[in-house]
Amino acid sequence: AQSVTQLGSHVSVSEGALVLLRCNYSSSVPPYLFWYVQYPNQGLQLLLKYTTGATLVKGINGFEAEFKKSETSFHLTKPSAHMSDAAEYFCAVSSDTGRRALTFGSGTRLQVQP
């Protein structure tokens, strides 16, 4: 079984400040980890993913995340927030075996203050 926990349903930062969205996962097999962004009434857009290899992955729009197996974490960061980053962010896990659908966290709404 797999699960994802996103700490903090709402995060508010000032424009230009560091963005940190937390994600912890549980998986009995090597996980594939993803971060998606969702704007109102739209589908999900992939920000970045970790499958194998380098544990620090870079995504679109300046976001990056680091896979830390020992901490079972995959936190999303961005050095400097932009107003356009305001959206809902979902962390998700899947694997190459068993259920192949994504299991999503509860989501974190990011607000960016001017």
Next chain:
Amino acid sequence: GAVVSQHPSRVICKSGTSVKIECRSLDFQATTMFWYRQFPKQSLMLMATSNEGSKATYEQGVEKDKFLINHASLTLSTLTVTSAHPEDSSFYICSVKGRYGLNTEAFFGQGTRLTVV
């Protein structure tokens, strides 16, 4: 990345009628498609997995006779909400996984906002 087209983006229907939502994979063959449901301010919950050439697999608690899923071809899956009721109002999103090279990630449609009145 893959392009997934979902139609319609919004639909309003009367209680008791049926609504069909289409999910198309425009640029690759999708052997597996997933249908999710998202309630306001909540996460996505998997409803069912649709595999080309076989019946859909429904998650626990999802009524297969109410939410009919048909994976008609490698590029098309449909979700039909039968005898819709106001409690079926939600945001429905499909996603696809490809046959080759895209096995690790899912690509999502734009979603369909269903309102049952």
